[in-house]
Amino acid sequence: MNKKLAVSIIIIGICMCFFFLFGETGSIWSDEDSAESSVVHPILIADTGIFKKLERPPVKFYHDKHTVALEKEGCSVCHPQDKKGRFIFKYPRLRDDKNKQSLMNSYHDNCIGCHRERAKAGKKAGAVTCGECHIVREKYKKIEHAPIGSDYYLPLEDTYHRDCIGCHKEEKKLTKKAEVLNWKGFYVKKKEIEKATWPKMDFDYYLHYQHEKGLEKDCKLCHHIYDEKEKKLVYKKGTESSCRDCHREKDEESRRSFQKVAHADCINCHMERSKEGKKTGPYSCEGCHIEQKQRTARELAVVPRPGRGQPDRVLISIKDSRMKEVPFDHKGHEAQSLTCRNCHHEKLIACKECHTKNGSPEGGMVNLAKAYHEPLSERSCVGCHTSYKLKPSCAGCHHLLKSGVTEASCLPCHSGSFKEVGVASKLGNPKELLPANMSGDITIKIMEKDYMPAKFPHLRIIKKLTEISKSSKLAKQFHSDQKTICSSCHHKSPLGAKKEVPLCSTCHSLNMESRKTDTPGLLGAYHRLCLGCHKEMGIKPVDCTGCHAGKTGLKTGMRKQ
Amino acid sequence: MGINRRDFIKLLAGTGGIALFGKNVNVWADEHVTSLHESFGVIVDTTLCVGCRSCEKACNQINQDLPRKASEFYKDNSMLEKRRRMAADSYTVVNRYNNPEDTNRPVYVKFQCMHCTDPACVSACIVGALTKESNGAIRYDPWKCIGCRYCMAACPFQVPAYEYNNAMTPQVRKCTFCFEQRTSKGKAPACVQACPMEVMTFGKRRELIKIAKRRIEKHPDRYIPHLYGEHELGGTSWMYLSSLPFEEIDFPNLGYISPPSYTEPIQHAIFKHFIPPLTLFAVLGGLMWFLKPKVVKSESVLEEENSEK
Numbered sequence: 001m002n003k004k005l006a007v008s009i010i011i012i013g014i015c016m017c018f019f020f021l022f023g024e025t026g027s028i029w030s031d032e033d034s035a036e037s038s039v040v041h042p043i044l045i046a047d048t049g050i051f052k053k054l055e056r057p058p059v060k061f062y063h064d065k066h067t068v069a070l071e072k073e074g075c076s077v078c079h080p081q082d083k084k085g086r087f088i089f090k091y092p093r094l095r096d097d098k099n100k101q102s103l104m105n106s107y108h109d110n111c112i113g114c115h116r117e118r119a120k121a122g123k124k125a126g127a128v129t130c131g132e133c134h135i136v137r138e139k140y141k142k143i144e145h146a147p148i149g150s151d152y153y154l155p156l157e158d159t160y161h162r163d164c165i166g167c168h169k170e171e172k173k174l175t176k177k178a179e180v181l182n183w184k185g186f187y188v189k190k191k192e193i194e195k196a197t198w199p200k201m202d203f204d205y206y207l208h209y210q211h212e213k214g215l216e217k218d219c220k221l222c223h224h225i226y227d228e229k230e231k232k233l234v235y236k237k238g239t240e241s242s243c244r245d246c247h248r249e250k251d252e253e254s255r256r257s258f259q260k261v262a263h264a265d266c267i268n269c270h271m272e273r274s275k276e277g278k279k280t281g282p283y284s285c286e287g288c289h290i291e292q293k294q295r296t297a298r299e300l301a302v303v304p305r306p307g308r309g310q311p312d313r314v315l316i317s318i319k320d321s322r323m324k325e326v327p328f329d330h331k332g333h334e335a336q337s338l339t340c341r342n343c344h345h346e347k348l349i350a351c352k353e354c355h356t357k358n359g360s361p362e363g364g365m366v367n368l369a370k371a372y373h374e375p376l377s378e379r380s381c382v383g384c385h386t387s388y389k390l391k392p393s394c395a396g397c398h399h400l401l402k403s404g405v406t407e408a409s410c411l412p413c414h415s416g417s418f419k420e421v422g423v424a425s426k427l428g429n430p431k432e433l434l435p436a437n438m439s440g441d442i443t444i445k446i447m448e449k450d451y452m453p454a455k456f457p458h459l460r461i462i463k464k465l466t467e468i469s470k471s472s473k474l475a476k477q478f479h480s481d482q483k484t485i486c487s488s489c490h491h492k493s494p495l496g497a498k499k500e501v502p503l504c505s506t507c508h509s510l511n512m513e514s515r516k517t518d519t520p521g522l523l524g525a526y527h528r529l530c531l532g533c534h535k536e537m538g539i540k541p542v543d544c545t546g547c548h549a550g551k552t553g554l555k556t557g558m559r560k561q
Numbered sequence: 562m563g564i565n566r567r568d569f570i571k572l573l574a575g576t577g578g579i580a581l582f583g584k585n586v587n588v589w590a591d592e593h594v595t596s597l598h599e600s601f602g603v604i605v606d607t608t609l610c611v612g613c614r615s616c617e618k619a620c621n622q623i624n625q626d627l628p629r630k631a632s633e634f635y636k637d638n639s640m641l642e643k644r645r646r647m648a649a650d651s652y653t654v655v656n657r658y659n660n661p662e663d664t665n666r667p668v669y670v671k672f673q674c675m676h677c678t679d680p681a682c683v684s685a686c687i688v689g690a691l692t693k694e695s696n697g698a699i700r701y702d703p704w705k706c707i708g709c710r711y712c713m714a715a716c717p718f719q720v721p722a723y724e725y726n727n728a729m730t731p732q733v734r735k736c737t738f739c740f741e742q743r744t745s746k747g748k749a750p751a752c753v754q755a756c757p758m759e760v761m762t763f764g765k766r767r768e769l770i771k772i773a774k775r776r777i778e779k780h781p782d783r784y785i786p787h788l789y790g791e792h793e794l795g796g797t798s799w800m801y802l803s804s805l806p807f808e809e810i811d812f813p814n815l816g817y818i819s820p821p822s823y824t825e826p827i828q829h830a831i832f833k834h835f836i837p838p839l840t841l842f843a844v845l846g847g848l849m850w851f852l853k854p855k856v857v858k859s860e861s862v863l864e865e866e867n868s869e870k
């Protein structure tokens with residue numbers, strides 16, 4: 001009897017040991033894990049480049065927790081230093097990435113070694129067993145492969161499930177009844193490893209200005225170029241550009257990647273300045289990578305412009321061009337962007353330097369005309385202006401209009417001189433647009449049989465559109481005259497103030513029979529125009545009775561032909 | 562002999578079918594191409610639909626033999642929460658689908674009989690209760706129908722519904738293309754007429770294909786470049802334009818070949834003018850006669866027979 005008891009105790013003991021050693025208990029970090037929703041981002045240590053397939057889940061490493069715990073000891077506990085005493089942000093300090101085994105050992109020796117030492121010394125320490133660090137479980141992304149028409153799909157009647165239902169007839173210990181089974185759950189699932197996504201750090205005009213101010217306009221502290229002859233980094237005024245110009249996404253020859261440079265230079269500089277007791281920026285992870293609301297162009301407009309000798313305004317003229325010059329307000333456009341890179345790529349030089357007239361390899365074979373006019377690019381003039389048309393206040397009319405370059409859109413830019421730029425809106429009094437004998441409201445009663453007549457506030461709409469056009473700088477420039485306001489609804493009509501235009505029913509007939517062209521009938525034309533605009537602009541009503549009240553008590557029927 | 566009776570019949574039937582199969586396919590195609598062009602059709606532009614269900618209402622009103630529904634029924638949009646399908650009391654339904662690109666703007670899709678150019682239901686009907694009219698409509702004659710519901714099994718879109726709750730005079734129910742009331746007179750169906758957004762365009766199928774292609778060309782950002790029904794299952798009278806892939810709005814990828822063009826050549830070949838079966842039986846009979854064992858009754862047997870008497 002005693003022997004049996006002893007054996008069972010030993011077995012339970014061994015199980016417990018295994019559980020604590022290898023089980024994915026995560027006891028130490030579990031509290032922090034639950035508080036993860038409040039922006040604490042881990043670094044996922046996986047090194048899949050060397051390890052390839054992972055035997056255990058990647059390690060969730062909370063960097064900021066370590067910075068706080070090791071504040072006294074400093075960064076040198078984990079990170080190596082160069083000759084000047086600047087930190088090189090790689091880990092572990094004695095990293096040995098000859099092969100899988102050596103890299104794994106260097107991680108384990110550094111992490112666990114330190115944790116053990118600290119625990120011995122009676123300090124707060126981290127995990128020492130496997131399961132405590134390797135606790136990131138692979139998250140599964142569900143992809144259902146339910147049959148077509150899955151909402152009215154009846155799994156119990158599917159002959160494929162005949163064999164399943166054979167056993168799942170009754171509720172037993174391990175089998176559930178067929179009716180309560182989650183049939184959809186049996187269709188294939190795809191797993192996906194969790195990724196840690198850090199909020200992006202945007203170095204916008206505001207931060208640039210803060211640095212300018214703090215560093216007393218000493219540009220050479222950050223900006224440099226590589227001198228091929230002397231083989232060293234030198235600063236040359238007027239050559240400043242984005243860091244990304246040289247430091248690309250990945251390491252190239254002697255150039256480090258942008259990620260490495262940004263971390264090494266920013267953090268080292270911030271730390272040095274803080275040691276000297278000067279005002280400085282953050283050097284913890286969350287100091288920069290926080291989920292803050294991105295500053296809008298409007299907020300940035302009050303920040304003093306970064307000065308790099310750029311012009312306030314420039315007359316863009318191309319040699320041998322057949323079009324007139326374009327007066328370009330550089331200063332005004334700066335106030336509409338977050339960084340210089342929004343237009344200039346990484347190099348801060350004029351467009352025509354790379355985008356030549358016929359295209360060159362430096363400009364990605366995009367010729368100059370395309371660089372300015374490509375409607376799908378975010379950087380081109382036309383592309384950026386087109387993206388503004390997607391704003392709710394603009395999309396109401398512009399979703400109906402042809403996007404990109406049209407015949408009418410040449411002259412507002414290619415005016416040849418600065419004379420006409422920046423003048424007040426050419427839109428006048430909305431009342432002047434209506435013919436003299438026309439009232440402000442129009443009653444439409446083509447659906448009289450089912451609905452009460454709809455009141456169409458013609459004048460109010462003209463007023464609103466004029467107001468919107470006057471409030472936007474871009475619209476002021478392009479809505480060149482009063483007819484523009486009319487043209488989104490009265491398309492293909494001869495327009496003019498105080499002039500009667502053809503009725504909608506002239507082209508859009510009420511007759512709905514067999515069609516040979518794609519011109520919608522009157523009913524469709526009205527509803528598509530009104531509802532389309534209301535939906536795009538987010539205006540109510542978008543339901544039937546919002547415009548025309550339903551007739552009650554009457555037998556409703558089809559529309560009269 | 563290494564061949565037994567069963568194998569022999571299989572072989573004979575197989576070779577007979579194959580011999581007549583290839584030729585018949587071409588005849589099939591020619592016959593149906595002409596009717597395909599002259600018929601009427603409808604394009605449904607799902608990007609325009611706002612889900613007001615006016616089409617359902619108009620359908621209920623024009624088909625007097627359907628159970629009447631109050632107009633409040635068509636104002637209650639809570640039924641859009643569930644995916645519905647055509648039923649014995651509704652020839653057309655509007656369903657709502659999530660738009661993965663913009664969750665605020667769901668996609669509404671109207672369903673009804675597609676009025677296939679080469680309909681599987683007509684081919685499957687054994688009494689000729691379903692007929693394809695020259696204007697594109699597939700008509701149903703309840704006086705001929707025997708209620709076998711082969712049409713329901715044959716339909717690739719699961720359109721026909723059956724009045725299971727009607728014990729005495731059940732009918733198969735499906736969209737009539739408003740044949741009696743409207744399309745036979747060249748008028749657009751009631752649902753097309755009622756739609757406030759003109760989601761549907763009625764016209765000659767030939768013209769509609771041109772219109773639809775022009776629309777896709779004009780708005781490449783709005784549509785996926787595919788007109789569902791132009792070629793699907795040999796072409797359908799109702800065709801669909803969509804901004805989402807058709808699989809996502811419950812339009813299965815069914816291939817371009819109509820079901821009858823698979824099944825009918827085989828069926829017709831086997832029974833053409835009743836010659837193959839007659840030939841088969843003639844050959845079999847001949848063989849039986851030829852191979853009949855010639856029993857020469859031995860004397861002992863004769864003696865036994867005599868003694869029995």
